[in-house]
Amino acid sequence: MKDRRRTGGGRAWARGSSASSSWFALVAFLCCPLFATVAFSTFRIFGVSFRSVLLPTWQTSVINAVATDHSFLRRESISATATIAAKRGSNNSFSIRIQEAISFPDQVLLFLQFSSSLPRLDLVCLYSPPSNPTTSSSSPVADLRLPAIIPSFPTSFIRCPLAPRGFSISLSPDLPLLKPRPWDHLTYAALLDPHNNSTVVFAKGFNLRPARLSDHSRYECVFGWNFAKPKYLLTSPALTAAQEIIRCNTPPSVLLRFRSQSEPNPPLVSVKTKGRGAITLPSVARPETLRLSSRKNRHTMCVCTMMRNQARFLPEWIIYHSRIGVERWFIYDNDSDDDIEQVIESLRMSNYVVSRHLWPWVKTQEAGFAHCALRARGYCEWVGFIDVDEFLYLPTNFTLHDVLQNYSSMPWIGELRTTCYSFGPSGRKTTPSEGVMVGYTCRLGAPERHKSIVRPEVLNPSLINVVHHFHLKEGMKYVNMEKGLIVINHYKYQVWEVFKEKFYRRVATYVADWQNEENVGSKDRAPGLGTKAVEPSDWSSRFCEVNDTGLRDWVSMAFIDPQTGLLPWQKRRNLI
Ligand SMILES: *[C@@H]1O[C@H](CO)[C@@H](O)[C@H](O)[C@H]1NC(C)=O
Ligand SMILES: *[C@@H]1O[C@H](CO)[C@@H](O)[C@H](O)[C@H]1NC(C)=O
Ligand SMILES: *[C@@H]1O[C@H](CO)[C@@H](O)[C@H](O)[C@H]1NC(C)=O
Ligand SMILES: *[C@@H]1O[C@H](CO)[C@@H](O)[C@H](O)[C@H]1NC(C)=O
Ligand SMILES: *[C@@H]1O[C@H](CO)[C@@H](O)[C@H](O)[C@H]1NC(C)=O
Numbered sequence: 001m002k003d004r005r006r007t008g009g010g011r012a013w014a015r016g017s018s019a020s021s022s023w024f025a026l027v028a029f030l031c032c033p034l035f036a037t038v039a040f041s042t043f044r045i046f047g048v049s050f051r052s053v054l055l056p057t058w059q060t061s062v063i064n065a066v067a068t069d070h071s072f073l074r075r076e077s078i079s080a081t082a083t084i085a086a087k088r089g090s091n092n093s094f095s096i097r098i099q100e101a102i103s104f105p106d107q108v109l110l111f112l113q114f115s116s117s118l119p120r121l122d123l124v125c126l127y128s129p130p131s132n133p134t135t136s137s138s139s140p141v142a143d144l145r146l147p148a149i150i151p152s153f154p155t156s157f158i159r160c161p162l163a164p165r166g167f168s169i170s171l172s173p174d175l176p177l178l179k180p181r182p183w184d185h186l187t188y189a190a191l192l193d194p195h196n197n198s199t200v201v202f203a204k205g206f207n208l209r210p211a212r213l214s215d216h217s218r219y220e221c222v223f224g225w226n227f228a229k230p231k232y233l234l235t236s237p238a239l240t241a242a243q244e245i246i247r248c249n250t251p252p253s254v255l256l257r258f259r260s261q262s263e264p265n266p267p268l269v270s271v272k273t274k275g276r277g278a279i280t281l282p283s284v285a286r287p288e289t290l291r292l293s294s295r296k297n298r299h300t301m302c303v304c305t306m307m308r309n310q311a312r313f314l315p316e317w318i319i320y321h322s323r324i325g326v327e328r329w330f331i332y333d334n335d336s337d338d339d340i341e342q343v344i345e346s347l348r349m350s351n352y353v354v355s356r357h358l359w360p361w362v363k364t365q366e367a368g369f370a371h372c373a374l375r376a377r378g379y380c381e382w383v384g385f386i387d388v389d390e391f392l393y394l395p396t397n398f399t400l401h402d403v404l405q406n407y408s409s410m411p412w413i414g415e416l417r418t419t420c421y422s423f424g425p426s427g428r429k430t431t432p433s434e435g436v437m438v439g440y441t442c443r444l445g446a447p448e449r450h451k452s453i454v455r456p457e458v459l460n461p462s463l464i465n466v467v468h469h470f471h472l473k474e475g476m477k478y479v480n481m482e483k484g485l486i487v488i489n490h491y492k493y494q495v496w497e498v499f500k501e502k503f504y505r506r507v508a509t510y511v512a513d514w515q516n517e518e519n520v521g522s523k524d525r526a527p528g529l530g531t532k533a534v535e536p537s538d539w540s541s542r543f544c545e546v547n548d549t550g551l552r553d554w555v556s557m558a559f560i561d562p563q564t565g566l567l568p569w570q571k572r573r574n575l576i
């Protein structure tokens with residue numbers, strides 16, 4: 001009984017776990033010395049090609065630790081409360097609970113809960129085949145252990161290599177085995193909108209039409225701890241539905257729970273279809289309370305962005321935008337494994353207001369922007385949606401505040417559209433140490449698209465947005481900004497070394513081996529590149545039609561330290 005409550009109200013997969021985990025512990029104990037050597041070859045037995053996806057992300061140190069040290073598994077079963085002792089240095093123990101396992105196209109994310117902060121553990125992902133009474137006892141070799149991929153900073157989740165289909169996953173024989181839930185059939189985030197006490201729920205799996213309002217009467221929200229027990233659930237009608245963002249009234253008793261700040265076990269929320277064949281999506285979403293916006297102390301301009309493994313570009317982007325008037329950054333981190341946390345921490349030490357939000361969800365860019373816009377509304381009058389390689393440029397020396405002030409007195413203006421120019425490698429063959437604004441000065445002549453700065457207060461409540469454009473409340477207007485006043489320099493085609501990462505990211509999304517001739521028709525492909533990540537011989541001179549040194553000159557004037565000749569984001573050269 002006690003055990004059931006601990007594992008989150010007795011989900012289906014928690015049942016029967018004690019039997020299988022003690023069996024598993026025995027197998028693990030007996031086979032320990034064997035495991036590390038069979039793990040990799042065993043992995044191929046399942047006939048799935050993991051190699052191209054997994055190898056680049058495994059750190060050798062972790063692999064070594066697994067190969068040489070089995071104390072983690074050999075340790076006697078510690079207690080029924082699934083306590084894992086921290087391995088190195090101390091005998092402090094802490095408890096760990098796997099809240100959820102979610103299966104993504106290339107890995108499984110385990111969401112964890114700790115009794116204290118996560119020490120550096122060499123965690124191991126344990127896999128167990130679907131229970132099959134006729135084979136499981138005779139083929140223990142079908143069990144796998146693989147090193148977990150642990151980020152270099154404290155976080156609430158760790159990643160495990162993809163589980164073979166049907167396998168369950170765990171981190172210790174003491175913990176229950178979980179069957180990973182698929183990422184594309186899931187309620188994954190929720191926000192409590194304090195402006196009218198509604199709950200905004202982000203879900204995957206209904207395949208709502210893009211860019212359209214859907215019929216909200218077909219949905220309702222469900223609040224509770226265990227969706228398998230309808231008796232204990234609260235439902236409330238949906239007010240809007242679009243792009244898999246459902247807004248519902250919040251039941252008063254749920255509101256009450258959230259008003260007490262320290263709710264230890266907030267309920268989950270999910271979305272249910274109504275009528276025949278009704279389904280309730282599984283959920284990992286506990287509504288998060290947002291700050292009510294107050295006009296006082298509000299920032300004039302904030303930025304929302306989504307990124308993955310681009311931390312090295314952040315200092316230039318943030319220091320520059322701070323100078324022209326951005327006051328706060330919301331970074332939606334799509335599962336980076338670079339040093340993003342340290343980079344953000346050092347920017348914070350220099351008083352830049354930057355926050356990072358984990359957003360590992362697949363194909364959810366629009367939802368991420370909607371999530372960010374709602375969150376930013378409590379802090380910011382205007383929010384820009386730009387990428388880390390995009391820089392707002394005001395050729396006339398005005399700041400963003402000068403420009404925005406003109407629109408603050410026109411409350412019917414909800415969106416400012418800004419033209420983007422795409423810059424090419426500008427003759428460079430290696431990454432410019434001065435950064436992108438000084439390094440790249442040649443671009444295509446025609447603008448490629450535009451980006452928006454929006455007033456989050458006047459977004460349409462459905463939060464529909466299409467490629468960076470939000471629908472606005474009825475009666476609200478947008479304006480196209482004059483190119484002479486403000487544009488965006490988009491350093492889109494950088495030196496090959498940088499560009500090829502972007503290329504890889506795009507193609508890799510659903511293709512294990514990115515050289516497969518798939519996605520060939522994708523509009524995201526760079527013109528003329530085909531599927532080969534091989535540097536075209538004329539790359540450095542491509543995408544160059546107009547010399548545009550405006551931002552370079554402004555940045556050189558405004559930022560270069562006269563003493564050292566360096567820009568603030570430039571790494572000090574070796575002085576010896
Ligand atoms: C280990 O536990 C013992 C007894 O609780 C304690 O005296 C000792 O200081 C602990 N050692 C470390 C390194 O925490
Ligand atoms: C919240 O806002 C939505 C959209 O404007 C509206 O449909 C709904 O009725 C509001 N809910 C409450 C509780 O006021
Ligand atoms: C939201 O709910 C709280 C608690 O029930 C109530 O005090 C508050 O007035 C409500 N706010 C709105 C905008 O309805
Ligand atoms: C995050 O990155 C993965 C892998 O590149 C991709 O599949 C996914 O769609 C991205 N998510 C968002 C929200 O862009
Ligand atoms: C911008 O300011 C700098 C220095 O204050 C000045 O040299 C430059 O002429 C100004 N540019 C414009 C377009 O006003």
Ligand SMILES: *[C@@H]1O[C@H](CO)[C@@H](O)[C@H](O)[C@H]1NC(C)=O
Binds near residue numbers: 406
């Ligand atoms: C603000 O509006 C005034 C009047 O239309 C105009 O003269 C001025 O240049 C504008 N300033 C900016 C920064 O757009």
Ligand SMILES: *[C@@H]1O[C@H](CO)[C@@H](O)[C@H](O)[C@H]1NC(C)=O
Binds near residue numbers: 544545546547
């Ligand atoms: C850009 O300027 C360089 C150096 O002045 C010149 O060689 C080149 O032809 C120019 N490119 C374009 C596209 O105007």
